Amino acid sequence: MLRGMLLGGLVVAASVTEGGLRFSSASAHASVGAAIVAVAALAALAGRDRRRSARTETVTSVAAPTHRLACRSRLGTGVAVWLLLVGAAAGLDVASRLDGSRELPTLSVLVGLASRLFAGRAVLSGVWLAGGGWLALARHRATGSREACSAGQDRVAGR
Amino acid sequence: MSALGTPGGALWLLLASAFVLWTVRTGASHRRLVSLPALLRSWLGSRAGRALLLAAWAEAGWHLLCQRP
Structure with missing residues (x-):
């Protein structure tokens, strides 16, 4: 509780400070760089005992948890819709970059409009910092084994 | 806007x-x-997934807060 309040206060203070900085200033580069280093260190130290992965895991293991989640959900609908939304956003962003016209703005142009204001930049940096803290400290939750997946499919099939 | x-x-x-x-x-x-936090948590369970998510987070922050869009 106390640790959460402390981290929350830190994020708010950093966001308000960041809100007053300019995109291209050395202070903005230094503060964002420091936040990246701090979150990486937090993930390496505090997050170390929260992971359940083996040391030998490779990049191919990234897809496995998604597959387990897809098995557990109703016909994988939840995962499929998330992948569809992320794919649509990525596709629209790439199309906007290739098009280059004002009629089809990229996501960063839209975010940039809001972040030119003090409040917009402060909120944006607050959300970014909170997201980084969550990624570093989030407790991994078991998402079901292969056996559970098979059992779930059997139930759906009425076996 | x-x-x-x-x-x-x-x-x-x-x-x-x-x-x-x-x-x-x-x-x-x-x-x-499956909610978004659950999906992210499942990726955080693997070393590679955790590294990819943190790298994407760092790149997003650098792009949005340091490079003028």
């Missing part, structure tokens, strides 16, 4: 609405549908 009045801006608004609606729908489904 004139960019939001363009066809591209309307598409982004539509996509953002779908994102919010699906976030609410999955959050209210009592784990029957």
Whole structure:
């Protein structure tokens, strides 16, 4: 509780400070760089005992948890819709970059409009910092084994 | 905010609405549908997934807060 309040206060203070900085200033580069280093260190130290992965895991293991989640959900609908939304956003962003016209703005142009204001930049940096803290400290939750997946499919099939 | 009045801006608004609606729908489904935090947590369970998510987070922050869009 106390640790959460402390981290929350830190994020708010950093966001308000960041809100007053300019995109291209050395202070903005230094503060964002420091936040990246701090979150990486937090993930390496505090997050170390929260992971359940083996040391030998490779990049191919990234897809496995998604597959387990897809098995557990109703016909994988939840995962499929998330992948569809992320794919649509990525596709629209790439199309906007290739098009280059004002009629089809990229996501960063839209975010940039809001972040030119003090409040917009402060909120944006607050959300970014909170997201980084969550990624570093989030407790991994078991998402079901292969056996559970098979059992779930059997139930759906009425076996 | 004139960019939001363009066809591209309307598409982004539509996509953002779908994102919010699906976030609410999955959050209210009592784990029957996979929520975004659950999906992210599953990736955080692997070393490679954790590294990829943190790298994407760092790149997003650097791009949005340090490079003028």
